Amino acid sequence: MDQPRLDPRKISLIAILAATAIATNYLMIGTLNIKLMDLIVFTSGYLMGSVMGAITGGMVWLVYGTLNPFGFSLPVFISTVIGEALYGIAGGFFRGKGAGSGFDPWAAVTGFLLTFVYDLITSIVSGVTAGVPITMALITGIPFMLAHTVSNTVFFGFGFKPLVNSINKVMRKDE
Amino acid sequence: MNENTYKLISVALLCTTIAASAFAVYNNYQFNELKKDYAAVLSELEGFTAQVDLMIDYGNGTVTWYNDTRIQSGSSVLDATIVVCGAEYQTSDFGAFITSVNGLQPDSSHFWMWSTYEDGWEVGMVGADQYNVHNGDIIRWTYTSITEW
Numbered sequence: 001m002d003q004p005r006l007d008p009r010k011i012s013l014i015a016i017l018a019a020t021a022i023a024t025n026y027l028m029i030g031t032l033n034i035k036l037m038d039l040i041v042f043t044s045g046y047l048m049g050s051v052m053g054a055i056t057g058g059m060v061w062l063v064y065g066t067l068n069p070f071g072f073s074l075p076v077f078i079s080t081v082i083g084e085a086l087y088g089i090a091g092g093f094f095r096g097k098g099a100g101s102g103f104d105p106w107a108a109v110t111g112f113l114l115t116f117v118y119d120l121i122t123s124i125v126s127g128v129t130a131g132v133p134i135t136m137a138l139i140t141g142i143p144f145m146l147a148h149t150v151s152n153t154v155f156f157g158f159g160f161k162p163l164v165n166s167i168n169k170v171m172r173k174d175e
Numbered sequence: 176m177n178e179n180t181y182k183l184i185s186v187a188l189l190c191t192t193i194a195a196s197a198f199a200v201y202n203n204y205q206f207n208e209l210k211k212d213y214a215a216v217l218s219e220l221e222g223f224t225a226q227v228d229l230m231i232d233y234g235n236g237t238v239t240w241y242n243d244t245r246i247q248s249g250s251s252v253l254d255a256t257i258v259v260c261g262a263e264y265q266t267s268d269f270g271a272f273i274t275s276v277n278g279l280q281p282d283s284s285h286f287w288m289w290s291t292y293e294d295g296w297e298v299g300m301v302g303a304d305q306y307n308v309h310n311g312d313i314i315r316w317t318y319t320s321i322t323e324w
Contacts, residue, residue, distance in 0.1 A: 037232075105183050105185075106183060108187075109183065109186040109187050109190050110190075112190040112193075112194075113186070113189075113190065116190075116193055139200060139201060139204045142197045142198070142200065142201035142204075143201065143317075145197060145250065146194060146197060146198065149193075149194060153190070
């Protein structure tokens with residue numbers, strides 16, 4: 001039986017999006033918890049499906065989580081890989097909802113909820129790893145969580161459709 | 176409005192509720208932390224401060240209380256008064272002579288007199304700069320007429 005061949009354009013798109021996400025992470029290293037990575041991973045899931053989106057998210061954290069100026073911790077690393085993959089998976093489920101241009105309120109609220117779940121997971125794991133009570137870890141992490149969720153709400157709301165349209169335009173040119 | 180709009184509004188409200196709750200929880204946590212810090216600072220302060228009640232009787236029926244005022248241990252009545260409401264004085268061989276309390280300067284027929292409370296008011300037997308206040312002291316300044324005295 002013929003195995004479905006992986007589209008090389010998809011593979012290159014994953015590589016480009018992952019590289020872009022990693023590059024923007026390092027560029028925005030000074031703005032803690034405000035990153036374009038989540039939007040890029042979500043968009044990759046939207047364009048190529050949940051599995052590819054999850055792979056993109058995992059790949060980004062494989063690099064950024066290992067070569068991280070804030071240090072490396074295996075449990076936190078695993079939680080961020082899983083958390084980031086959620087953006088890609090959710091992007092796949094979002095397919096067919098993001099047509100058109102301009103502000104996308106659904107993308108905005110999805111970005112908010114995904115980020116909330118992501119922060120919940122990573123805060124709990126970070127707290128357990130550091131030996132801090134979970135409640136304390138969650139409460140002290142709230143300012144960072146708010147910065148992350150609010151920025152992602154804005155990025156997803158305003159950035160999702162233009163990003164999808166731009167990538168689609170480039171991909172169509174190559175056909 | 177169609178169903179989709181209602182769904183969107185519901186989810187958006189859920190998001191704002193989550194954000195507001197998180198903000199409220201954090202503020203509450205900060206408030207409790209500050210309250211704990213404040214209690215700790217107060218207990219530390221108790222070791223080297225005295226808490227006094229200061230009363231200013233302006234002689235015209237107006238009386239002002241400065242209760243539970245913390246001042247440095249070893250402060251005199253004069254120091255405490257200066258810190259609490261402001262006072263001016265002149266020094267002489269007999270000690271400090273108060274020329275105004277809280278901005279009120281006595282005329283030629285009045286003067287400021289201080290007293291402490293312990294089973295009744297007792298007039299200060301020394302100058303206000305000579306008596307060191309202690310924790311729990313109740314001090315009164317009275318705008319007194321020379322004729323009454």
